Amino acid sequence: MRIDVVTIFPEFFDVLDISLLGKARQSGLLDVSAHNLREYTHDRHRTVDDTPYGGGAGMVMKPEPWGEAIDELLGDATPERADASAPLVIFPSPAGEVFTQKMARELAHREHLIFGCGRYEGIDQRVFDHVATRAEVRLVSIGDYVLNGGEVAVMAMIEAIGRLIPGVVGNPESLVEESHEDGLLEYPSYTKPAEWRGLEVPPILLSGNHKAIDAWRREQQLERTRRVRPDLLRAETPEKAETAEA
Numbered sequence: 332m333r334i335d336v337v338t339i340f341p342e343f344f345d346v347l348d349i350s351l352l353g354k355a356r357q358s359g360l361l362d363v364s365a366h367n368l369r370e371y372t373h374d375r376h377r378t379v380d381d382t383p384y385g386g387g388a389g390m391v392m393k394p395e396p397w398g399e400a401i402d403e404l405l406g407d408a409t410p411e412r413a414d415a416s417a418p419l420v421i422f423p424s425p426a427g428e429v430f431t432q433k434m435a436r437e438l439a440h441r442e443h444l445i446f447g448c449g450r451y452e453g454i455d456q457r458v459f460d461h462v463a464t465r466a467e468v469r470l471v472s473i474g475d476y477v478l479n480g481g482e483v484a485v486m487a488m489i490e491a492i493g494r495l496i497p498g499v500v501g502n503p504e505s506l507v508e509e510s511h512e513d514g515l516l517e518y519p520s521y522t523k524p525a526e527w528r529g530l531e532v533p534p535i536l537l538s539g540n541h542k543a544i545d546a547w548r549r550e551q552q553l554e555r556t557r558r559v560r561p562d563l564l565r566a567e568t569p570e571k572a573e574t575a576e577a
């Protein structure tokens with residue numbers, strides 16, 4: 332998978348050279364490049380923003396640099412080539428659709444993702460409108476809170492997507508029993524020692540009865556999801572909600 336990120340802070344993504352994603356980059360499973368939006372300006376001050384039409388506080392990111400940057404990254408992409416190889420352009424935005432594990436799984440199958448990190452009060456709307464004439468565009472939110480820009484959101488999405496690419500995580504089994512993989516929160520985990528500061532590991536986990544352990548873990552998932560995220564039970568399937576309330 333090729334990932335391009337357009338940002339005024341390209342150094343922000345240097346951290347992707349370490350850990351799992353760093354190994355994935357070295358092995359060629361993942362190619363991540365950060366591009367400085369200011370490289371697509373032509374004035375002495377490398378200006379990327381200006382005052383908003385209609386007034387209001389803050390500044391809006393100018394369309395011209397974005398247009399040139401994304402033109403370069405799209406290459407000869409056309410809307411007619413709507414297959415997995417077609418680039419998908421994602422702008423993190425509080426006004427976007429919510430990023431979920433389901434979306435991460437879907438995007439892990441794409442060959443080319445382009446992320447555009449907005450700053451200030453956002454990007455001129457015409458950028459989204461124009462790019463959508465050339466490629467699929469999505470505005471995606473990682474949560475209902477205010478960030479100073481899209482870089483943190485893109486980092487989260489790259490990690491969530493990148494780790495699902497076959498070969499990135501050593502043991503694919505470890506991807507299965509995780510929060511949100513089956514629509515539920517994960518069960519609590521324990522390791523040695525069996526007793527720590529007066530707290531003991533649940534005896535069922537020491538029993539060796541794997542059928543009983545699986546049942547206990549499933550109940551723990553349902554109890555934790557009912558308590559912490561009842562919305563997940565309602566959102567998925569009525570059957571699951573019914574099981575959870577049983």
Ligand SMILES: Nc1c(O)cccc1[N+](=O)[O-]
Nearest residue numbers: 423472473474477478484
């Ligand atoms: N929430 C937010 C923001 O305030 C700014 C950029 C991106 C996001 N987001 O992806 O959630």
